[in-house]
Amino acid sequence: MPTRDQILEALKVVIDPELHKDIVTLGMVRSIDIAETGAVNVTVSLTTPGCPIKGHFQSGVTNAVNALEGVTAVNVGFDVLTDAEKQGLQRTLGRNSGLPAGALAQVANVVCVGSGKGGVGKSTLTVNLAAALHAEGKKVGVLDADVWGYSIPRMLGLGGQRPSVNAERKILPLESHGIKVISIGFFLKEDEAVVWRGPMLHKALTQFLDDVAWGELDYLLIDLPPGTGDVSMTLSQLLPQATFMIVTTPQDVAQKVARRSAQMADKVNLEISAVVENMSGFTAPGGDHYPIFGEGGGQTLADELDVPLLGQVPLTMPLRAHADAGIPLVAVDPDDAAAQAIRHTARGLIAMAPAKPVSLPVLEVVQTGPPQPVGMSLPMAG
Numbered sequence: 001m002p003t004r005d006q007i008l009e010a011l012k013v014v015i016d017p018e019l020h021k022d023i024v025t026l027g028m029v030r031s032i033d034i035a036e037t038g039a040v041n042v043t044v045s046l047t048t049p050g051c052p053i054k055g056h057f058q059s060g061v062t063n064a065v066n067a068l069e070g071v072t073a074v075n076v077g078f079d080v081l082t083d084a085e086k087q088g089l090q091r092t093l094g095r096n097s098g099l100p101a102g103a104l105a106q107v108a109n110v111v112c113v114g115s116g117k118g119g120v121g122k123s124t125l126t127v128n129l130a131a132a133l134h135a136e137g138k139k140v141g142v143l144d145a146d147v148w149g150y151s152i153p154r155m156l157g158l159g160g161q162r163p164s165v166n167a168e169r170k171i172l173p174l175e176s177h178g179i180k181v182i183s184i185g186f187f188l189k190e191d192e193a194v195v196w197r198g199p200m201l202h203k204a205l206t207q208f209l210d211d212v213a214w215g216e217l218d219y220l221l222i223d224l225p226p227g228t229g230d231v232s233m234t235l236s237q238l239l240p241q242a243t244f245m246i247v248t249t250p251q252d253v254a255q256k257v258a259r260r261s262a263q264m265a266d267k268v269n270l271e272i273s274a275v276v277e278n279m280s281g282f283t284a285p286g287g288d289h290y291p292i293f294g295e296g297g298g299q300t301l302a303d304e305l306d307v308p309l310l311g312q313v314p315l316t317m318p319l320r321a322h323a324d325a326g327i328p329l330v331a332v333d334p335d336d337a338a339a340q341a342i343r344h345t346a347r348g349l350i351a352m353a354p355a356k357p358v359s360l361p362v363l364e365v366v367q368t369g370p371p372q373p374v375g376m377s378l379p380m381a382g
């Protein structure tokens with residue numbers, strides 16, 4: 001049977017997506033009762049009675065406590081913080097709290113691009129999809145959260161560059177082909193191997209969302225690492241409004257792994273919005289078509305998830321060569337077959353977007369002390 005302290009420790013993974021801190025640190029865990037049967041009752045105090053993220057806390061607390069040995073059942077109850085408690089919370093948070101100072105306030109759509117397997121072309125598609133959205137007149141940003149295999153800087157010709165900070169101490173994204181870009185790679189020395197532990201990763205991603213001057217964007221595309229790991233979990237907690245686009249190849253095995261990724265997204269309540277199939281065959285100059293990685297995987301996965309298959313992107317040499325050269329193919333050769341398929345995908349994505357921008361968390365920051373520099377010390381130019 002776990003102790004109260006062990007339960008509190010476990011609950012530190014439940015993040016308030018608006019305040020960007022865990023519910024234990026925020027003092028939102030009102031009570032914990034452990035019955036002899038192993039049933040655990042947890043009461044969480046919300047900031048408002050009709051809190052829209054109640055379901056997020058319900059599943060987060062249930063999953064966290066259920067994972068502890070000896071727990072047979074979890075019941076989650078809710079009450080509301082008193083006015084005095086809310087004031088106390090705001091005093092605790094203060095200015096240097098990790099509260100979002102509206103960095104994402106002007107971002108209409110956040111789309112996480114994920115895959116099950118590595119090497120299916122997720123980063124290539126993210127970069128070119130961004131260029132295609134830009135060509136459609138959209139304001140686009142790319143956040144490269146593929147911490148282990150960041151390749152976006154290279155694919156956009158930004159390798160070796162570093163962002164600067166503005167007078168408000170916000171990180172300014174770099175820009176390439178009209179796309180605003182932030183990558184974990186900008187803050188590391190070339191080929192530096194970093195062992196990202198959970199809290200460090202969480203802090204870095206939080207900073208990329210809170211402390212980057214993204215400005216007004218129609219789309220923020222987030223390139224996730226392959227698989228079902230910590231990054232996806234963190235982002236889903238920080239951005240419950242984000243949608244998830246899955247890249248797969250036509251291969252049966254890739255589609256099976258992608259399905260696992262979809263299950264993870266579903267578990268953490270991320271809405272899966274679409275599937276894109278990449279490497280959908282090769283057409284030789286003579287017109288013969290070769291289904292190198294098989295056929296039908298994208299459609300099968302999309303049918304299974306009941307979401308649209310937004311595009312089938314063929315293998316073409318220019319797509320690979322331009323990615324290597326740091327130029328999105330879509331920006332320079334929109335008639336290439338792969339570029340055309342990606343442009344079609346972008347138009348599909350636009351057609352799916354909600355008519356009104358999704359409102360992302362913006363909180364009034366109550367300043368209780370002198371301004372302080374941002375929390376994390378990522379090395380920056382300027």
Ligand SMILES: Nc1ncnc2c1ncn2[C@@H]1O[C@H](COP(=O)(O)OP(=O)(O)OP(=O)(O)O)[C@@H](O)[C@H]1O
Pocket residue numbers: 115117118119120121122123124125146149151225226278279280313314315316317319320321323324338
């Ligand atoms: N449709 C395509 N046609 C030709 N080459 C492609 C295509 N899609 C991707 N590639 C190439 O395949 C390789 C892998 O692509 P990419 O790095 O985008 O995959 P990824 O899924 O992001 O990989 P990782 O899991 O390592 O992040 C790259 O060399 C890329 O240029």
